[in-house]
Each structure stands twice: as structure tokens, then as C-alpha cells.
Amino acid sequence: MDSLPFVDVMASSTSHVGKSDMKSFEYTFQAEITNVYPLTATEKLYQIQLIDPAERQRFTFKPGQFVMLELPGIGEAPFSISSSPIRHGDLELCIRGVGNMTNFLAKVPRGTKVGISGPFGTSFPVGKMYAQDIMLIAGGLGLVPLRAPIAAVLENRSRYGNIDIVYGARNPAELLFTYQYDMWRQFDIDLSIIVDQGDDAWDGPVGLITSILAQRIAAARDMKKNTYAIVCGPPVMFKFVCDMLMKAELPMQKIFVSLERRMHCGRGKCCRCNIGSTYTCLEGPVFDYWTVMNLKEAI
Amino acid sequence: MIFRVFAKEELENLYDILAVNHMVGAVSKGIGTSGPLFDFDFIYDFKDLRLDFSTTIHSLKRFLLPPVETLSTFEMQKETWQKHVDYNLSKPIVYFGLHTCDINALNKLDKVLWGSVYPDPFYAAKRKNMFIIGSNCMPQPFCFCKSMGTDTALHGFDMFLTDIGDSYFVEIESARAFDCISKLKNREPDVDDHNLFMQVTEAKTKQFSCHVDTTDLTKILDMEFQSEAWKGWGEKCLSCGTCANVCPTCYCYGVTENVDLDLQKAQKIKQLYSCNLIDFAQVSGGHNFRPESHSRIKYRYYHKHRGFVEAFEESLCVGCGRCGVSCLADITVPEVIASVRGKEGHNG
Numbered sequence: 001m002d003s004l005p006f007v008d009v010m011a012s013s014t015s016h017v018g019k020s021d022m023k024s025f026e027y028t029f030q031a032e033i034t035n036v037y038p039l040t041a042t043e044k045l046y047q048i049q050l051i052d053p054a055e056r057q058r059f060t061f062k063p064g065q066f067v068m069l070e071l072p073g074i075g076e077a078p079f080s081i082s083s084s085p086i087r088h089g090d091l092e093l094c095i096r097g098v099g100n101m102t103n104f105l106a107k108v109p110r111g112t113k114v115g116i117s118g119p120f121g122t123s124f125p126v127g128k129m130y131a132q133d134i135m136l137i138a139g140g141l142g143l144v145p146l147r148a149p150i151a152a153v154l155e156n157r158s159r160y161g162n163i164d165i166v167y168g169a170r171n172p173a174e175l176l177f178t179y180q181y182d183m184w185r186q187f188d189i190d191l192s193i194i195v196d197q198g199d200d201a202w203d204g205p206v207g208l209i210t211s212i213l214a215q216r217i218a219a220a221r222d223m224k225k226n227t228y229a230i231v232c233g234p235p236v237m238f239k240f241v242c243d244m245l246m247k248a249e250l251p252m253q254k255i256f257v258s259l260e261r262r263m264h265c266g267r268g269k270c271c272r273c274n275i276g277s278t279y280t281c282l283e284g285p286v287f288d289y290w291t292v293m294n295l296k297e298a299i
Numbered sequence: 300m301i302f303r304v305f306a307k308e309e310l311e312n313l314y315d316i317l318a319v320n321h322m323v324g325a326v327s328k329g330i331g332t333s334g335p336l337f338d339f340d341f342i343y344d345f346k347d348l349r350l351d352f353s354t355t356i357h358s359l360k361r362f363l364l365p366p367v368e369t370l371s372t373f374e375m376q377k378e379t380w381q382k383h384v385d386y387n388l389s390k391p392i393v394y395f396g397l398h399t400c401d402i403n404a405l406n407k408l409d410k411v412l413w414g415s416v417y418p419d420p421f422y423a424a425k426r427k428n429m430f431i432i433g434s435n436c437m438p439q440p441f442c443f444c445k446s447m448g449t450d451t452a453l454h455g456f457d458m459f460l461t462d463i464g465d466s467y468f469v470e471i472e473s474a475r476a477f478d479c480i481s482k483l484k485n486r487e488p489d490v491d492d493h494n495l496f497m498q499v500t501e502a503k504t505k506q507f508s509c510h511v512d513t514t515d516l517t518k519i520l521d522m523e524f525q526s527e528a529w530k531g532w533g534e535k536c537l538s539c540g541t542c543a544n545v546c547p548t549c550y551c552y553g554v555t556e557n558v559d560l561d562l563q564k565a566q567k568i569k570q571l572y573s574c575n576l577i578d579f580a581q582v583s584g585g586h587n588f589r590p591e592s593h594s595r596i597k598y599r600y601y602h603k604h605r606g607f608v609e610a611f612e613e614s615l616c617v618g619c620g621r622c623g624v625s626c627l628a629d630i631t632v633p634e635v636i637a638s639v640r641g642k643e644g645h646n647g
Contacts, residue, residue, distance in 0.1 A: 003319045003320050003390075003391070004320050004391035004393070004428075004430055004475065005391070006388075006390065006391055006428060007391070007427040007428050008388065008424075009386065009388075009420055009423045009424045009427050010386070010420070017413065017414075017418040017423065021417070021418050022418055022420040022423065023420070024417070025417060025418065025419060025420050025421075026370055026371050026382075026384040026420075027384075028382055030379070070556075070567075071556075072373035072375065072380045072382070072556065072565045072567075073373060073375070073556050073557065073558035073565030073566075074556055074558075075555070075556050076554060076556065076567070077583070096584075098583045098584045099583040099584075102583065111378070113378065113379040113380060115382065235586065235588075260582060261580065261582065261588065262579075262580055262581060262582045262588075264552065264553050264554040265552075265554065267416070267417035267419075268411075268415060268416060268417060269411075269412065269417065269419055269550070269552070270551060270552045270553065270554070270572075271550070271551035271552075271574065271602065272551065272553065272572075272579065272580065274574075274580075274598070274602060274606070275588075276598070276601050276605070276606060277598075277601050277602045277605055277606015277607065277609070277610075278606065282416065296521070296524050296601070297588070297589075297594070
């Protein structure tokens with residue numbers, strides 16, 4: 001027999017998998033850091049724009065999804081998109097300098113070319129929440145993935161009922177997006193902020209997020225029928241907050257959480273993000289609370 | 300399926316027909332503490348090829364999912380960079396004499412790496428360029444493929460050889476394989492050959508000494524999530540990752556990026572990983588979702604015996620027993636599953 005015929009997967013028509021699916025696996029959009037705003041001592045907001053105008057327009061995502069940001073030669077990591085979906089490939093990512101790659105990112109100048117792949121994962125179903133009240137509960141960096149649904153809701157503000165943002169941070173210096181609070185309030189959003197430890201200038205409440213959440217639940221119109229909740233925060237926060245929401249008789253399929261895990265591919269291959277054995281990158285990062293209860297060791 | 304029979308002397312001719320290609324098969328790797336050792340390697344001489352081998356030390360993973368693989372390279376320019384992706388396509392490889400566990404392992408990997416969302420072209424390219432000749436085997440004391448339903452291969456090979464005394468009974472699955480067999484002196488099997496074939500499978504089934512009870516295993520794993528048994532295994536486990544190294548279906552990996560010293564080029568490199576290594580689920584900022592050894596070994600069993608079952612209706616474990624053989628702490632799958640079911644030891 002002659003040598004076996006060589007099959008090029010990209011040219012092969014016998015494969016049940018489309019060529020474009022295969023090509024997308026390692027495809028990276030070239031993007032440029034157009035602006036960097038320092039938010040706190042460690043967090044910065046990066047405005048990142050896909051360079052190709054056609055790609056930028058075609059890039060669509062839903063609030064809650066994430067992208068893989070790649071710095072060639074430095075690393076690749078997943079980040080929640082915290083800008084509005086109507087801005088397509090004009091992304092805003094809020095990133096804390098905490099590891100190799102994010103600390104490098106904190107030093108790069110404007111105009112640096114980075115790679116973006118995605119968007120990946122599930123999203124908050126803001127379309128289903130029309131005419132309902134929404135309670136967004138964020139702890140610390142948890143506000144970052146919530147900024148996309150907040151933006152999406154603000155763009156259609158009249159379609160939604162009462163909107164509550166309950167936000168807890170360690171101290172006033174770590175509060176994110178402080179420049180937007182007035183704007184949010186102008187859009188008739190009830191924004192309650194609590195810090196673990198106040199400073200001299202702080203005149204708001206001090207304590208745990210659950211204390212202020214209890215007040216907001218008591219003031220809510222009707223938790224049972226008309227409310228959706230969106231929760232994101234450190235692992236320890238989820239359990240207490242979700243228990244409180246459950247006690248307030250909020251149905252568990254109307255509670256959405258966004259979970260964080262280590263990820264190396266974003267495409268359901270590397271297994272690093274598995275919770276029990278569910279891929280956070282495919283079936284998450286946004287889960288409803290019923291799914292989370294079913295996942296062992298999720299929160 | 301089409302069946303043929305050819306005499307054992309013809310095997311060398313089959314080898315010669317295919318020898319123009321790269322050929323991988325089991326070769327002897329000396330004698331270990333518990334008997335002769337075998338491993339898959341490139342074959343350059345028919346005399347090196349073994350079909351009478353017991354389970355190889357490593358699986359085929361070295362050829363399909365290389366331990367280290369370059370996913371892409373970057374060419375750094377003044378202000379920007381260019382990304383180049385090469386799917387590392389190599390020449391087609393003939394795999395000679397795979398056992399059913401190895402063939403089934405490939406079928407299972409196909410489901411997640413090729414058949415699900417985001418198909419992996421690096422895997423698909425190598426998988427598409429395989430020519431697989433399976434061969435039957437007799438179970439070793441540590442084999443429990445019968446329990447995992449992988450003691451036969453229904454598909455996923457080009458031809459499958461079963462030793463029926465002085466000839467081979469061949470199952471032919473592809474046109475390419477049919478062409479090869481046509482060039483040998485072969486004949487249609489008769490009733491005697493059928494009987495011989497059935498006797499061989501019966502003898503194989505009888506020889507299994509190691510079993511795993513998989514009834515309701517997904518539920519039991521959930522029920523016994525807090526079981527003390529896991530803590531015991533966690534204390535034994537060294538978190539070395541040897542099991543993932545030899546496992547034919549472990550595909551977890553990590554990605555790192557390197558820059559050349561002259562800053563002109565960079566590479567994105569995929570390295571196979573193991574869920575038993577301590578930083579497997581550690582995120583930036585230092586939080587580790589699975590800091591204890593027992594939670595990591597538990598997760599490993601969860602993925603193999605529960606998560607994959609939920610996603611694809613079958614277990615990811617093929618029952619080859621390699622992890623148990625190479626485990627430095629003597630942790631074996633049958634014992635772990637039995638202990639989680641509340642049974643002491645196993646019937647092996």
C-alpha cells in the first residue's frame with residue numbers, strides 16, 4: 001500500500017465539524033488599549049477596542065459573559081466584560097493587578113496591542129427581567145461583572161421596575177466606579193453601599209453586606225413574584241446572601257450568581273474551571289441558584 | 300462489519316504493506332518488579348513489534364495529546380504583533396495493536412475534544428490521521444474494563460485482530476483497512492472461525508478478576524460527597540499527578556506564554572496538567588478552591604465517574620488500571636470506588 005492519505009482537518013469535508021469552528025479555536029482578535037483609568041490603588045479600568053472595524057461591529061456579547069485577554073508572551077486570562085453590550089467591540093475591562101499578567105498590564109502604555117478572544121460563557125437574562133424589580137448584590141470586585149447588566153438595564157430603564165444595587169466593599173478606598181454613582185441614582189436606582197471599615201470621610205453605613213441587604217429586602221415590593229436577584233462577590237459572601245434571598249421567598253431560578261474559577265482555555269477543554277465536573281466556562285460563569293445548589297463545592 | 304481470517308505468517312506482510320508510514324506499536328521496555336514492561340513507541344523493525352503485550356505503561360496520549368505542545372507563536376513587531384497558529388499536523392501514523400481500552404479512550408476523548416462546542420483542531424488533526432489496528436488481549440489482574448463496558452471496541456478502529464490459534468480473525472471497519480487485507484492471503488471466516496472467536500471472548504470474560512460496581516455510581520458519589528473515605532484517600536495521596544500522566548483519558552492542561560530572549564518571538568504553550576497538583580484550581584489573589592489533597596482526589600473521581608457520565612452518558616474511565624499500577628501510594632480505582640460505596644477492599 002502507498003502511504004496513507006494525509007487528511008488536513010481544515011480542508012477535510014468529511015468532518016462533521018465545520019471548518020470555521022476549528023479555525024475559531026485559537027483565533028484572537030487584535031485589540032488596542034485605548035484608555036486606562038485608575039479606579040483604586042490596585043484596580044484599573046481598561047478601554048479596549050478591537051482594531052478591525054468590521055470585527056468590532058460583529059463582536060456581540062451578552063451582559064455577564066467574559067473574554068480571554070491575551071498579552072503575547074506574558075499570558076492569557078479570563079475577564080468579565082463590564083461595558084454595555086450595545087458598544088460591541090468597544091470593551092471595558094476592570095482589572096486588579098494581582099498576578100504576573102495583570103501586574104504587567106498595569107504598566108503597559110496606552111496603544112498597546114493585546115489579543116481578545118471570546119465572548120465566552122452564559123449571561124444574565126436581562127431580557128427576561130422586563131417589568132420586574134432587580135436586586136443586584138455585589139461584594140468587592142463582584143461589581144465588575146455586574147456593571148454590564150447594570151448598563152444594559154439603564155439603557156432600557158423604563159422597561160424595568162425598581163432597581164436596587166447593594167454593594168459592599170472592605171473600605172471606602174476600595175469602592176469601584178465611584179464616579180458613576182450619581183448617574184446611577186439619576187436613573188432612579190436605589191444604590192446602597194456598605195463598607196467593612198469606614199474612614200474619616202465616610203458617613204455611610206459600616207458592617208456586613210447582609211445587614212444592608214436585610215433592609216432592602218424589607219423595603220422590596222414583592223420578593224416572591226416580581227423580583228430577580230443577581231449576585232457576585234467573594235466565595236464567602238454567596239452563601240449568606242443567597243440564604244437570605246431564599247428566606248425572603250425569592251424563587252431560586254430567579255437568583256443568578258456569577259462564579260469565578262481559574263481558566264486556561266475558556267472553551268471547555270482545559271478542565272481548570274470545573275466545579276465538581278461542570279465547566280464554568282461553558283455552563284457558567286452565570287448560573288441560577290438551583291444549578292449552584294446542585295453543584296458540589298460551588299459556593 | 301466485514302470479517303476476514305488470515306494466517307499468522309501473513310502478519311509480517313501486513314506490517315510491510317503499512318511500513319511506508321510512521322508506525323507506532325507496543326515494544327518491550329525490559330523487566331519490571333511485577334513482570335515484563337511494555338510501552339508504545341515508534342517501530343522501525345517488525346521484530347520489535349509485540350502483539351502479546353500486557354497493558355503498556357503509558358497510554359497513546361504522547362502521540363495525540365503531547366505533554367507539551369505549542370498552540371501558537373507570536374512575531375513581535377515594533378508596535379504590534381502577529382499571531383501564527385500551526386495545528387502541528389504531522390504525517391499519518393499507523394497504530395499497530397491497540398487494546399480495546401485504548402481504542403475506547405480515543406472514542407471518549409473524541410466526544411469532549413472534537414464533538415462538543417469549540418472543537419480542538421490540534422487534537423482533530425492528529426485523530427484524523429490515524430490508522431488503527433486493534434488487537435485482543437487477556438485481562439491483567441488490575442484490569443476492570445469489563446465493569447466500565449470497554450472490554451470490546453465497537454468502532455474507532457480500522458481493523459481489529461483477534462488471535463484464534465494459528466490465524467487472526469479480522470474485523471474490518473474502513474475501506475483503507477479492506478484494501479490492506481485484500482493484499483494478504485485471506486479467506487472468509489467459516490463457522491469454525493466464528494466459534495473460535497466466540498471462545499476467545501468467552502475466555503477473556505472469564506479471566507476478569509477485578510471488578511468495579513458502577514450501579515448508580517453518579518448518585519452514590521453525590522450522596523457520599525462528605526464521606527470520610529475521601530479523607531483517608533487524601534491522606535494517602537501524594538498529589539504527584541502520576542495517575543493523570545498515565546491515564547489514557549486525562550486531558551486537563553495549563554497554558555503558559557514565553558518570550559524569546561531577543562524579544563522578537565513569543566510562544567503560547569499548552570502543557571498537560573493534573574487535577575491532583577496543588578495549584579490546579581488556585582486563582583489569582585491566592586484563593587484555592589481545592590486546597591486539600593482529599594478534595595482534589597475526590598474531584599478526579601467526580602470528573603471521571605460522574606461529570607462525564609452526566610454530559611455524555613458514559614464514564615470517562617476505561618478501566619485500564621494504569622493509574623493503580625503506577626500510583627506511588629497504591630491507590631487503585633476499584634478500592635476507592637468500593638470504599639465510597641462503604642465496602643471494604645474489593646473483590647480483586
